[in-house]
Amino acid sequence: MLTAQTEQDSRIKASEAQRQQSYFCPSCREQVILKRGTRMIAHFAHRAHSTCRPFSESESQAHLVGKWQLAEYFGVSNVELEPYIQTLAQRPDLLLKRNDRQLAVEYQCSSIPISRLQQRNQGYSSYGLSVLWILGENYLQKMVSVRHAEKWLQYSERLGWYLIFWQTRQQCLIIWHHLSLDGVGNFRGWAKTSNGNQYNQQNQMSVKAIEKHIQRQIQYGLYYRIPKWLKLQQFCYEHHGLLQDIPAICYQFKDAEPLICESPIIWAALMTVSLAEKPVGSLIKQLDLEKWAAKISIYFEGAQLIQCTTQQLVDSWGRQLMQYVRLLVQHGCLKVLSKKSWQLVAIPH
Template sequence: MLIAQTEQSSPVQAINAHRKKSYFCPSCREQVTLKRGSRMVAHFAHRPNSSCQPFSESESQAHLTGKWQLADYFGEGNVELEPYIKTLAQRPDLLLKRDGRKMAVEYQCSPISVGKLQQRSQGYNSYGMEVVWILGENYLQKITSVRHAEKWLQYSYKLGWYIIFWQTHQPCLIIWHHLTVDGAGFLQGWAKTSTGNQSVKRPQSTVKSLKKQLQRQVQMGLHYKIPKWLKMQQFCYEHHSLLQAMPQVCYQFTDAEPLICGSPIIWAALMTVLLMEKPVSSLIRQLDLEKWAAKISTHFEGSQLIQCTTQELVNSWGRQLRRYVDLLEQQGILKAFDEKSWQLVALPR
């Protein structure tokens, strides 16, 4: 930790502490040790076998450095370092004060379970406090798919789906924003930094390469009798189709919402299997699409978007279905009848 207390309970930053004085943990009041040297960030550490819970996790130098840098980035007058919230028995890395609001900022460099992440977030929320998770730069290379990103993804009208990082070696905030999922299940979108740079996070794959990749994946899954693929193939059989024969239009279903940990092309293929059972000129309603999505949901592992509200998830599924319909309209398969219904004018090929 970066801040401890004197015997008189006055807060002291590790960089200003005197080696010959005693300092104590603001949570458990155990005596702590000052650690400061030319090769480490100044900090206080509990002694071995400490029973302190809020300060029990050991912190890397990158974590300590990042906290100092973030405090400087947000502005000293706007930030409180490591405040202990006694009611919750929690301490955010920083408490950001802006426009009369208090926001807990957690700088996460090490792995953390979904359960522990939820517990911390819910604790702050129950206290009427927003929480923002900022990831260490070691996460930049680790997060490539929805599976890696699911517990960190947040949504806003301005940024779409986004994740925030802090880089320590060249201090700057990095925001991956307007994130979507490509046909193979990888994240794509934009990355911008607090220094003003913006770049494409991941270029889109071509339809040709996606088709080749997914056909190979399906072929191998069925050949080796992998349960997931066998179950999907059985679904297709029951609806007079084959997984290997998914219509060409499905390979164009990219830029999907991060709602499943898998390929949105396969999701679109199963939706289209149900669509193809309908005769031409049929009326397809919004309710039909919602029922189909619910029916095929058992074939996909849903992403754990724990940073989102129920309403945000409902809205996300609405956008997903709208994207699917838009694609079918562009291909001349559906024709809008009214806001929530369409006419099937041609079967997908």
């Protein structure tokens, strides 16, 4: 903890505390220990075997330093440090106050189960607080795919799909924004820092490299009879196709929404297998696409996008389907009839 209560029940920062005084946890009222030295940021800690729930989690120096830096970044006058919300038995790292609005800010350096994360979010929501999760720099190297980032991904009209990090050494925010999936299921997009730098978050693989990667995965999965790949192959058999014969057009399906923890090319391949059963000249409606997407969803591990609303997820799936349709239209496979209907003029190959 960076703050504690005095015997007079006032809040004090560890950096301003005196060793000869007594200080207490704002939650459990147990006496806490002031820790301050040359190698660590000043903070308070519970004694061993404390049962205090909101303040019982041990904090790394990176976490203590980071949330202190964030308080300074947002402006100390705009921030309440470690406020204890008694009705929730929760305490955000910071409570940011701007324009008559309050925002809970959580700086997360360590791993946390999805169940615990959901519990924290629900608590803040029930109290009328929005929450902003900022990840420690140790997360930067981990966020390669949706599987690693799913529980932290957020969406906004301005930033698209995004993640926010704080680097303690550079003392700056890093925002990965307009994130999408490349052909093999890894993130690509943009990153910008609070000191004005912007750069491409990841280089795009060539179509040939993606095709080689996907085909190698399929061959390995089928050779070793991995259940996931056998089920995908069975789906293709039932729809008069082969998993190995992914139409070339599917390898052009890129910048996909981060909705599944798999390659979006495989998703596009199963959609195309379903489409290919229709005779040329068929009317294809948006409802058909939605039914196919729902049918093949059982073959993919969906991303647990717990920071998003139901409407945001519905909209994201809608964008994914329309992106797939645009690809087919561009390659002369579909002809636009209306906003929600198309004519199949050529089988994708």
